[in-house]
Amino acid sequence: MAQTVIDTANHIVAYAAKAARVQVIAAYPITPQTSIVERIAELVESGEFSAEYIRVESEHSAMAACIGAAAAGVRTFTATAAHGLVLMHEALHWASGSRLPIVMPVVNRTLGPGWNIWADYTDSMSQRDTGWIQFYCADNQEVFDTIIQAYKLCENEQVLLPVMVCLEAFILSHTYMPVKIPDQEKIDDFLPSYKPKWFLDVDNPFSLANIVSPEYYMEFRYMMKEAMENAKQLIPEIDKEYGELCGFEHGGLIEKYKCEDADLILLTMGTMGTEAMVAVDNLRNEGLRVGTARVRVFRPFPKEEIRKLAETTQMFAMIDRGISFGMEGFLAEETKASLYDQKNQPLTAGFVAGLGGRDVTFKTIEKIAKKSSEWMRAGRVEKETVWVDLKE
């Protein structure tokens, strides 16, 4: 029987690592990820979880140890946040370039200075070009399910790229929610034990990641591009298969809510997506034909799905918990780039909200939607990017 537990997303991450039968974990504590590694340590030391947990001395070493473990042929896991993630940056490239299926929950926390431990996407968004697949979760159930799905995805020989499973600091990491944990047998059916195609093997020696000249380098990177495309095909299939077996689906690449007849679609990510659903229901009661689409996977970016939505709507409002300084919000710029050669061009407006952990509730989103629909009716967007609730 599936078991329902009420726990924080961080503890759920630890249970998911155990349910995925991870063999090696290398992690370094950082707020607000700490309760992941604390729970893992308890599970490992009590003997409930047979993984080996390497208590490394930095996040750079965490990723470097994961690279070694994965290359030696075992299912590998780490978790981090914020400054820890950006310290890993160099090793993130090495992991994806080595085509190693590592799964890493990232508890999204902004970056200093000044010190701030609260949520936004600055940390993971500044890693978007590292060749990692990126999921963004909306609730604790999705966190559990996505970690299991992530291993299925990244161990697929058509993919072999590492995966970040992003969850926002405190909004998810330390918040209790009920989560249905499927029977271990069902999880094992869905995710069999890891059988690597290649690994560091004394009977079949090869050199992993040695010097590669301009003559070959581009081909290796082209294969990574192809792998990302393959992931885009596989993610919805894997989500569906998991749903059939374990009960939950999360929208594949993008979760749509009341988009069919919507004049205005709010594009969101993570927990803002859940708040947006509440906002959509409230606004529809007021007669506004609005829907929301939550981008669940940011790499590979669901360009085709965005274009499809654009065919039937008049306007997109992109809400970003992050900013690329000198440009716009991440979701805003990628959405616009996806639409460039589209025939039907909906109006677009970008909204930057919730930086450094400032609350983004359904009320904030209603305000964004109302401003957007005002511009939509006028047929003109007055401001390319609005900083929501900014003290001026």
Added chain:
Amino acid sequence: MVSIKELSKEEYLLKGHIACAGCGPAISLRLLFKALGKKVILVVPACCSSVIPGPYPFTSFAVPVQNILFEATGATASGIVAALRQREIRDVTVVGWAGDGGTFDIGIQALSGAAERETDFIYICYDNEAYGNTGVQRSGATPYGAWTTTTPTGKKERKKDMAFIMAAHRVPYVATACPSYPVDFIKKIRKAKEIRGTKFIHILAPCPTGWRYDTSKTVEMGRLAVRTGMWTLFEIENGKFKLNSPSDKLIDRTKRKPVREYLALQDRFRKLTEVDIEKIQKWVDEDWERYRKLASNQYV
């Protein structure tokens, strides 16, 4: 006992490698492989040895190699050791093989962490006393007075005492070696293989390119380093200090050649003044006074 004659004829450093002529690290690699055989996984950070095997799709190392980031050898080796344990593979030795930059400087944190976690592997620093791969820049291992491209008038600071830094981690085995003394070298590698926990071996690997001496003189340069006492062959086993031959016969100062003989053969020391040479001689003598005391009390 190890003798050169009983060593395997098998070569694991294959023909076609692209090390410089007279490369001390390449001689060391050949000896390392001969000492350990094929059941080895090598972890190599950015260093000369990430270039020596040649570019993809070829390699001249006949054992599996994980090439890894400059500062990450200790950490990546930790991951491999854990994975082998999970896979119940017990007969494979994991060896970190890093240069002095990757050990003394950028990689010291990961090495320190791996040692503190009692990671079961051999870490070998092949020390050519500069960043050789990038064209001879100064490292924390470059000796006082030596020319490098970033110390054009000679380095103003002394070299770190890396072996003792590692001994302070209370690891079960620390040793120094030099490819000019191959039997001693192989003995130490094999001994390290039989010990559980972190083993640190510090090799002085003369580098004609960086030290500016004739490529035919590499073995001689290592011997002179030992005979002048600029390099000392010792082991620290479970905290117990022991000088090895021929260093054990050099405690008496009169048995050691003057450091001048070693320094004079290398162009990198060409700008040393008489005062500098005296200073270096004094430091070497002080080090030896420490070794003498340690050798008599035996504990570090």
